[in-house]
Amino acid sequence: MSSVRTPLKSRASLMNISISNEKTPSVGSAKSRSGFTELRRPSTSRMHRSTTPRGSNNGRPSSAAERTQGSGSRPSTPSFLRRQEPYTGSITVSIRPNPYSYNPAHGASWEIDDQNNTITNVTDAALLNFDNVFAPDPRLTNREVYQRACYNTVEQCIHEGFNGTIFAYGMTGSGKTFSMRGDQKDPGIVKLAIDDIFQFIDSSKPSKQVSLTLSYIEIYNERIVDLLHSDSNAAELRIRDDPVYGTRVTGVLSPTIHSKEEMMQYIRQGDNIRKTRATDFNSRSSRSHSILQIRINTIDIEQNTEQNSTLSLCDLAGSEKATSSVERRKEGAYINKSLLALSNVINKLSLASNLASPSGNTEHIPYRDSKLTRLLQPALSGSSLISIVCTIHLGSFNMTNANQSCIPETYNTLRFAARAKDIVISVKRNKKVSLGDNEITKVMEDMKKLIESQKREIISLRSGSDHSDPEMTASVDELRARIASLSAENRLLYEKLEHLTRLNDLQRTETIMLRNDSINDILGSGLDSKASQIMIANLEDFYKRVNHELEEHKAYISRLEDQLRNDHRGMLLRADDQKENQRKVSDYSIEAVLKDQEEEILHLKELLNDKDHIIKNLTRTTKLRKLIDDNSLSWDPSVKLNEPKNIL
Ligand SMILES: Nc1ncnc2c1ncn2[C@@H]1O[C@H](COP(=O)(O)OP(=O)(O)OP(=O)(O)O)[C@@H](O)[C@H]1O
Known part of the structure; x- marks a missing residue:
């Protein structure tokens, strides 16, 4: 182990980055191929916050080599990520050198070992480990970078409901x-992620319904521009807090996307608006940060679940030293300021992750210092899996001045990357399970079909009774047989309705039991008493309403059942009467019986509506229950509990 001599080294030492002249061991089985290192498993208790202390390498690998991923092939989702929630681990950080700023003949300031994913400062031998360190090879494709550095984040977002x-x-x-x-030949991360999303949509049909929306913005000179808006100079867009997404840009266009071609068309349109200029290092330099967001809503019809996730793909503007052009200096100042703000946030988060305090760090994180950090706030503060691809120049590279050194910028980028690697994130997926249980839905469908068939029967009976030829008119016996069969079907309906009622009662009992458990858990989880009281008051209020409504519906169902039984008896009596007076049977009596039937069917329809209503309420209850679970796992006393009707 060499001694600490350089600022980078001392920083690296602070961040548990191994500094060694020896090569690190190759990737072993203990490492996550995803690059997301599991640091601790959450408590199995539904309502308890995870309390594993952070920092001090608590359960986390001491060497960054242990947290590398090395597979060039498309990796599968690690099983722990499929099962565990919230996911707690580190950010995936990858280093990609520009192959054209590296000339082996001139040597380089940094030495890359892409087998062990390390990069070494040749001057002082400071060695840094990352999830991926790519070779400065022009043959390295974006696809390989995507598969090793980004695929898992995208896959978790598409399949598992994590934000990415x-x-x-x-x-x-x-x-x-x-x-x-x-480019055309070598599509980048954006296109490859979109390919995967649409592949998922195609392969999940017809059991899943996936809908996508897209937004595409840039931050240029600290101003947010909607890249999907034809007038990019339209009114300035503002960032607002959002209860669902953390932050949101008001007024931004987010069209629903129906095909890959449509999505790519929108992106091309946005790219044409995005601000690019020539810099000393790049003839077509992006002078803005661009953020492309794809919101994915997946409804699993078979499982009866709904899942929402957001994939954010950001191409940040590059830092640059002062230039001669006034406008470019202004742009550069804004870019550098926002990148500095991002560095500060990353720095503070990294320090916070290193604190040994079990309660975590309470230090203020300056997300509001720039629009970029404000927009990335939800992701950086734990609502998203993150993968950062840090691109660097290995040697000196300059379009106008071949001697201008990139070393300080590369040094800064690596320092940023090392700090980012040190951040611990705890991310929950956005999976929502809707209650509408398969059985209930199926029974409801059956009932609807029965009602429809009875309706058709009545129509055909009526057209038969309209027949003028008495020989052709159905005999009363036949009519009785039909009525008996209709009644039998009705009985079937009632049995099913009773079954539904029992199911609903069962659900309600479970919910109420859970409610009590939940409240106990919340009270036991150390929330401040005021927050607990508000939460309990809201819960009690909500349950009272649901209970009251359920009681009303039960009473209504039993009234309908009585009525139907009476109707049924009356129907049989009427039929007996009709037999005695066969010749006197009139269209009027047939009509009356049919009318009764129609009325019964109307009642049944109403009953169905009421059932829908009850199920809706139960769904709300379950969502609320989920909310309690969520609140208990990541309770922030500063966040006021929403009214149930707002949340649901
Ligand atoms: N890995 C690579 N393989 C091939 N060409 C590359 C690679 N990296 C960069 N280039 C080329 O280098 C030039 C600059 O790259 P690019 O525009 O992506 O830089 P940038 O980091 O986005 O810069 P800026 O911040 O100024 O927008 C481009 O011509 C690009 O094609």
């Missing part, structure tokens, strides 16, 4: 846009 954020960070001309957008 991927961003490219690095100095100007280092290859951020190339990595994110690529």
